[in-house]
Amino acid sequence: MSLEKSVEFIRKQKNFLIASHTSMEGDALGSEMAFYRLVKKLGKDATVLNDDVIPYGYDFLPGLSVIRRFKKGIKNIKFDCFVALDCSDLRRTGEVYTVNSDGLPILNIDHHISNSRFADVNWVDPRASCCCEMIYRLYKKLNVPVDRDVALYLYIGILTDTGSFRYSNTTSETHRVAAELLQHGIAVPEVYKNVYGNIPYPDLRVLSEILPRMKVEQKGRLAWFAINREVFAKKKKLSFDLSESLLTFARTLKDVEAVLVFKENLGLHKDVRVNFRSQGKIDVNRIANFFGGGGHKTASGATIKGSLETVKKKVLKKVREALR
Amino acid sequence: MSLEKSVEFIRKQKNFLIASHTSMEGDALGSEMAFYRLVKKLGKDATVLNDDVIPYGYDFLPGLSVIRRFKKGIKNIKFDCFVALDCSDLRRTGEVYTVNSDGLPILNIDHHISNSRFADVNWVDPRASCCCEMIYRLYKKLNVPVDRDVALYLYIGILTDTGSFRYSNTTSETHRVAAELLQHGIAVPEVYKNVYGNIPYPDLRVLSEILPRMKVEQKGRLAWFAINREVFAKKKKLSFDLSESLLTFARTLKDVEAVLVFKENLGLHKDVRVNFRSQGKIDVNRIANFFGGGGHKTASGATIKGSLETVKKKVLKKVREALR
Numbered sequence: 001m002s003l004e005k006s007v008e009f010i011r012k013q014k015n016f017l018i019a020s021h022t023s024m025e026g027d028a029l030g031s032e033m034a035f036y037r038l039v040k041k042l043g044k045d046a047t048v049l050n051d052d053v054i055p056y057g058y059d060f061l062p063g064l065s066v067i068r069r070f071k072k073g074i075k076n077i078k079f080d081c082f083v084a085l086d087c088s089d090l091r092r093t094g095e096v097y098t099v100n101s102d103g104l105p106i107l108n109i110d111h112h113i114s115n116s117r118f119a120d121v122n123w124v125d126p127r128a129s130c131c132c133e134m135i136y137r138l139y140k141k142l143n144v145p146v147d148r149d150v151a152l153y154l155y156i157g158i159l160t161d162t163g164s165f166r167y168s169n170t171t172s173e174t175h176r177v178a179a180e181l182l183q184h185g186i187a188v189p190e191v192y193k194n195v196y197g198n199i200p201y202p203d204l205r206v207l208s209e210i211l212p213r214m215k216v217e218q219k220g221r222l223a224w225f226a227i228n229r230e231v232f233a234k235k236k237k238l239s240f241d242l243s244e245s246l247l248t249f250a251r252t253l254k255d256v257e258a259v260l261v262f263k264e265n266l267g268l269h270k271d272v273r274v275n276f277r278s279q280g281k282i283d284v285n286r287i288a289n290f291f292g293g294g295g296h297k298t299a300s301g302a303t304i305k306g307s308l309e310t311v312k313k314k315v316l317k318k319v320r321e322a323l324r
Numbered sequence: 325m326s327l328e329k330s331v332e333f334i335r336k337q338k339n340f341l342i343a344s345h346t347s348m349e350g351d352a353l354g355s356e357m358a359f360y361r362l363v364k365k366l367g368k369d370a371t372v373l374n375d376d377v378i379p380y381g382y383d384f385l386p387g388l389s390v391i392r393r394f395k396k397g398i399k400n401i402k403f404d405c406f407v408a409l410d411c412s413d414l415r416r417t418g419e420v421y422t423v424n425s426d427g428l429p430i431l432n433i434d435h436h437i438s439n440s441r442f443a444d445v446n447w448v449d450p451r452a453s454c455c456c457e458m459i460y461r462l463y464k465k466l467n468v469p470v471d472r473d474v475a476l477y478l479y480i481g482i483l484t485d486t487g488s489f490r491y492s493n494t495t496s497e498t499h500r501v502a503a504e505l506l507q508h509g510i511a512v513p514e515v516y517k518n519v520y521g522n523i524p525y526p527d528l529r530v531l532s533e534i535l536p537r538m539k540v541e542q543k544g545r546l547a548w549f550a551i552n553r554e555v556f557a558k559k560k561k562l563s564f565d566l567s568e569s570l571l572t573f574a575r576t577l578k579d580v581e582a583v584l585v586f587k588e589n590l591g592l593h594k595d596v597r598v599n600f601r602s603q604g605k606i607d608v609n610r611i612a613n614f615f616g617g618g619g620h621k622t623a624s625g626a627t628i629k630g631s632l633e634t635v636k637k638k639v640l641k642k643v644r645e646a647l648r
Contacts, residue, residue: 209536
């Protein structure tokens with residue numbers, strides 16, 4: 001079992017370089033912090049190094065000041081090993097993996113089925129709801145008590161990666177772990193407010209103005225949004241994932257089978273990011289593949305050259321065919 | 325302990341009249357069905373009687389055909405007892421309680437703190453997330469195995485009453501129960517899709533057209549929606565609770581402390597339904613009380629005579645004062 005090998009790895013090493021993926025979210029951040037505290041509690045040294053900022057809404061988490069930014073560099077620290085958390089591939093760490101130019105032993109803890117098994121010890125469990133659920137098992141196996149901060153880190157990972165316990169990765173085990181974590185005095189509505197109820201008014205306006213533009217066709221089986229670059233001319237960065245929010249909204253539609261978001265990219269060259277979601281009947285991975293993208297059967301994406309109008313036309317044609 | 329007394333009550337009786345509240349939702353329906361199956365499995369007779377329709381989106385639940393409508397009447401059945409589930413008061417059953425004109429013994433199982441203890445056996449537990457969490461304990465205590473259907477009934481009650489495990493009533497115990505229920509083969513995303521992702525397109529359009537009308541004032545601390553009766557002129561009944569959806573949307577706003585929805589009622593006399601939510605700092609129960617309504621400190625409502633404009637003016641004045 002790779003859990004045992006991970007435990008062995010952790011016991012052997014003394015100074016850990018810990019990283020997760022860029023475009024960080026709750027599970028990446030929670031895993032890093034919980035793993036950092038784990039090895040500290042075992043009397044070891046550790047550094048968390050990220051090639052991206054702390055995502056919006058997560059600054060309420062305690063102890064984040066231990067996280068260092070890659071850009072600022074790491075000097076005079078001699079690491080024994082490198083730990084990649086929630087990364088299906090080393091490149092998901094951004095540039096952080098280049099710090100390990102000496103080829104130190106790598107521990108890879110991840111729940112993505114697509115994980116490329118890049119490390120010396122690979123613990124990949126696609127049945128785990130998230131990486132935090134796996135870190136929880138490390139605490140149990142190493143007999144390290146979970147305290148209130150650690151419970152919060154792990155809970156955040158589970159909450160966000162399961163979409164508040166409603167995605168298909170939510171299992172009985174997920175709830176069992178959440179049950180134990182809540183015993184450490186987590187204020188559920190406060191956490192929820194911080195993570196999901198923290199949108200500045202101008203950002204929420206952008207969302208509410210785009211929602212009425214949803215197009216529905218194929219007798220309600222297909223719904224899509226097209227966002228032109230003007231939306232982002234004034235506001236380049238929103239505090240939430242706009243495409244994700246639009247996809248979630250469209251998926252509340254009765255009988256819908258496929259949901260798409262077209263987002264015209266800023267930048268010099270004309271291209272469009274397309275995100276696809278399927279309720280299971282059609283394979284949106286195949287459609288994304290056709291346009292040079294990829295993903296899963298029910299969630300995929302592709303960046304396609306061309307104007308918004310051209311890309312929309314081409315992609316919608318393919319989706320309509322698939323729905324036939 | 326009232327759990328023990330409820331068990332005693334159930335063991336003694338042979339033919340149960342089971343009811344829950346009007347304006348049914350997941351917990352009312354789930355409790356009724358799970359209680360019905362419980363007593364049937366104990367070899368007893370039972371009838372579920374409702375003074376309201378099955379709420380929209382719940383027809384995917386198995387076995388609902390045993391539920392009878394009050395309007396159609398109950399004839400030639402001699403009940404031994406009356407069971408009220410998730411009802412803070414007998415009148416919450418609509419007219420169903422009038423069936424018990426002979427004054428049969430009543431069992432009252434509820435989780436509302438405001439419960440009026442109207443029955444012969446009152447089991448009221450405000451720490452339970454929902455009535456279904458209490459029915460689950462009855463299964464354990466009576467040693468009746470939970471099967472797949474029952475697990476689904478109970479899970480639906482928990483899911484909906486906790487807002488997918490994010491309201492303050494979500495406890496460690498709630499997750500522990502969910503963990504056991506999921507072991508009976510519940511397809512989490514399917515359930516979620518049925519309950520929350522089942523909105524007909526015209527209804528979703530109504531919502532998306534109202535969202536951009538949100539007003540924000542007091543430096544983002546107050547947000548409100550005003551819905552005039554014209555919105556409902558074409559579409560009298562939506563498949564979801566519009567006020568609830570608007571309140572939820574407004575509560576995603578950063579720094580918001582109070583959220584209100586004004587809804588002009590149809591009907592002959594001019595009046596407006598006002599729903600209040602507070603993030604905890606101000607007491608919206610007091611404000612609702614002032615206008616003849618009521619509720620809790622963080623969630624309340626009032627129906628106020630007058631035009632939409634007049635009511636808005638009066639109520640917003642009070643809320644602004646409270647926010648000072």
